[in-house]
Amino acid sequence: MLIYIDGEFLPPAEAKVSVFDHGLLYGDGVFEGIRSYNGRVFKLDEHLERLYDSAKSIMLQIPMPIATLKETVLETLRRNHLREAYIRLIVTRGVGDLGLDPDKCPSPSIIIIADKITLYPQKFYEEGLAIVTTSIRRNYPEAINPRIKSLNYLNNILAKIEGKQAGAVEVLMLNADGYVAECSGDNIFWVKKELLVTPPGHIGILEGVTRNSVIELARQAGMRIEERVFTRHELYIADECFLTGTAAEVIPVVKIDKRVIGDGCPGAVTQKLIAAFRHLANNTGTPIYA
Numbered sequence: 638m639l640i641y642i643d644g645e646f647l648p649p650a651e652a653k654v655s656v657f658d659h660g661l662l663y664g665d666g667v668f669e670g671i672r673s674y675n676g677r678v679f680k681l682d683e684h685l686e687r688l689y690d691s692a693k694s695i696m697l698q699i700p701m702p703i704a705t706l707k708e709t710v711l712e713t714l715r716r717n718h719l720r721e722a723y724i725r726l727i728v729t730r731g732v733g734d735l736g737l738d739p740d741k742c743p744s745p746s747i748i749i750i751a752d753k754i755t756l757y758p759q760k761f762y763e764e765g766l767a768i769v770t771t772s773i774r775r776n777y778p779e780a781i782n783p784r785i786k787s788l789n790y791l792n793n794i795l796a797k798i799e800g801k802q803a804g805a806v807e808v809l810m811l812n813a814d815g816y817v818a819e820c821s822g823d824n825i826f827w828v829k830k831e832l833l834v835t836p837p838g839h840i841g842i843l844e845g846v847t848r849n850s851v852i853e854l855a856r857q858a859g860m861r862i863e864e865r866v867f868t869r870h871e872l873y874i875a876d877e878c879f880l881t882g883t884a885a886e887v888i889p890v891v892k893i894d895k896r897v898i899g900d901g902c903p904g905a906v907t908q909k910l911i912a913a914f915r916h917l918a919n920n921t922g923t924p925i926y927a
């Protein structure tokens with residue numbers, strides 16, 4: 638495997654960052670998780686745009702134009718002869734001193750790791766997930782805004798730990814006001830009587846690239862879709878529920894806090910969107926080997 642790091646392609650044992658990198662010391666940096674299907678990178682422009690937006694918000698200047706970074710992602714895939722891959726793109730604040738001051742870090746680091754994709758067990762898609770609500774609230778937007786995909790993921794990790802202790806693969810996170818926000822690494826949707834609902838960006842979520850694709854697919858299918866705030870009560874009484882994310886794609890949820898959702902099986906709308914998403918992912922994207 639060859640990892641891109643600041644202009645070089647290095648084997649894993651040689652791809653290293655400094656102990657003075659503020660990405661390590663403070664989680665000061667931004668990242669993306671991207672996938673390629675069938676020799677094409679899915680929604681690469683959307684992921685790059687979110688990366689540059691996240692960086693702008695934290696006043697981190699990515700030391701490369703977006704078009705060059707796009708080409709570097711593709712070159713990393715080519716060097717690793719990958720067609721189906723998971724790509725981790727990271728920009729850290731770079732090397733500074735032990736203080737917080739980001740101005741002491743003159744050169745941000747760019748890292749690209751492209752690996753084979755590990756898929757979730759097929760059983761999850763056929764049977765659906767059982768999730769639970771965590772006591773850990775999603776970050777308040779005026780603290781670390783969840784819209785920034787930053788290297789500081791402790792909020793989500795604490796949620797994940799609690800979920801694992803309860804035996805759940807994914808956990809539901811509420812925002813500080815008690816409204817449903819998202820899961821530790823996925824966005825959430827519910828369906829009731831042909832209406833599809835998902836929380837809006839402003840309540841404090843990461844606006845997923847998969848989420849946005851699913852909204853578009855649902856619109857194309859003529860479904861009514863609302864981005865609005867809601868409480869867990871509406872989730873509990875929904876006909877269907879599913880999660881979206883780059884790794885998970887579209888994954889059904891059949892139980893939330895021990896309440897059975899709908900009839901306890903992945904619903905018709907969810908299954909239709911799983912198929913539509915897979916078709917889109919397998920048939921669109923930036924070619925790696927043009």
Ligand code: PMP
Nearest residue numbers: 822823824843845846847882883
């Ligand atoms: N929410 C959070 C907190 C995430 O980390 C992610 C990505 N793993 C998502 C939602 C889904 O985003 P995307 O569809 O862009 O992968």
